[in-house]
Amino acid sequence: xxxxxxxxxxxxxxxxxxxxxxxxDRGRSIAEAIARAxxxxxxxxxxxxxxxxxxxxxxxxxxxxxxxxxxxxxxxxALVEAALDLARLTGGRFDPTVGVLRRAWNFKEAxxxxxxxxxxxxxxxxxxxxxxxxxxxxxxxxxxxLDLGGVGKEYAVDRVADLLRAEGVTSALLNFAGDVRTxxxxxxxxxxxxxxxxxxxxxxxxxxxxxIGGAGVATSGDYERCFVKDGVRYHxxxxxxxxxxxxxxxxxxxxxxxxxxxxRLATASFLLGPREGLALIVGIPGVEGCLIDPNGAILATDxxxxxxxxxxxxxxxxxxx
Numbered sequence: 001x002x003x004x005x006x007x008x009x010x011x012x013x014x015x016x017x018x019x020x021x022x023x024x025d026r027g028r029s030i031a032e033a034i035a036r037a038x039x040x041x042x043x044x045x046x047x048x049x050x051x052x053x054x055x056x057x058x059x060x061x062x063x064x065x066x067x068x069x070x071x072x073x074x075x076x077x078a079l080v081e082a083a084l085d086l087a088r089l090t091g092g093r094f095d096p097t098v099g100v101l102r103r104a105w106n107f108k109e110a111x112x113x114x115x116x117x118x119x120x121x122x123x124x125x126x127x128x129x130x131x132x133x134x135x136x137x138x139x140x141x142x143x144x145x146l147d148l149g150g151v152g153k154e155y156a157v158d159r160v161a162d163l164l165r166a167e168g169v170t171s172a173l174l175n176f177a178g179d180v181r182t183x184x185x186x187x188x189x190x191x192x193x194x195x196x197x198x199x200x201x202x203x204x205x206x207x208x209x210x211x212i213g214g215a216g217v218a219t220s221g222d223y224e225r226c227f228v229k230d231g232v233r234y235h236x237x238x239x240x241x242x243x244x245x246x247x248x249x250x251x252x253x254x255x256x257x258x259x260x261x262x263x264r265l266a267t268a269s270f271l272l273g274p275r276e277g278l279a280l281i282v283g284i285p286g287v288e289g290c291l292i293d294p295n296g297a298i299l300a301t302d303x304x305x306x307x308x309x310x311x312x313x314x315x316x317x318x319x320x321x
Contacts, residue, residue, distance in 0.1 A: 004187055009035040013042050014050065014153050016177025022164055023171040023187040034167045038160045042176070045156040049079065049148045051099055058146045066142025071135055080132050082151050086264050087127035087240075089280075093271040095240035097139070099147030100124045104243070107236055110227040118243035125240050154218060154263030157181045161214070161259075174259075178219055181259040185212040199223045199250040199292060206292070207310045209255060216259030220270040221251035237270060248273035250296075254281060254289040255307060265289065274299055 004025045011018050020038045024031045051058050061070045072080075083096035100121050104113035129140040139146060157174050161181040164172050171184040173192050182192045191212040195205035199221050209217055222245070226235035239246040252270040256262040265287060269277030274291055278299045281289035288307060290300040304310055 007031040018176045021173045062145040065139035065144040069136035069138035098240045099145045154259040157259045180217040216262035218263035218266040219253040220266040250292045
């Protein structure tokens, strides 16, 4: 048997960097074929669901908003339903139609929109006006858009992980711009170590999550796409009920059985704020999580102490709960 070798492939995906690392002992040609298949699956999902691609299904749905439903396959219907479930879970703070607000917000140019601009767009942000039935998706109001960015990248990393497992890979680490999925351990008996960024010190890890087995890790933070103006931090995680950046949490990290579940819960807990966000995570069996509030205080589930290097003293350090 050949020596076990770590293979790595890196590519750009959905506006960020993607890395797939896996261990295989069947030779380079097989590993390279697996790596190409992994990239192709990730690109398939991006092409199909990106609102930035004119030939994607979500772009077709947006072009037909207010006019006609669009026939979709089961995969598309399931993703739209997942986004709508997340909207209901957060009381509308997350909304898969929030993408229209990019017409007002410009994070590259550090532009803060006025109240009138947001008020003109908010009627187009309404998950209740999205219907999924009979194999069709319909946006009820002309001008609405569908944005599956809140669930698509996490779905992609899980799909690629499923592909690797089907190809016989038993040890892998996938990282799609911070959405992580593991398979097995590192291959040497040690766990995979996933660093979670410090939301205020670039390049520094605030803590690490250590995993053996299949799991998903996702973090939502106010530090990726953001700018500071007049002392106020503005970030891209918008509260769809106000059209403005959510407040109360700097970052939210969730560990779950899949990246798809971890990502949705990280987004939800970030938008809900420290009290409701932590309560949401605690209430779901098999899920662990950690929130960092604007003062740097850490709120975490009890189980995080078993899978991370956070000191236990931090778990009871938030008297407001």
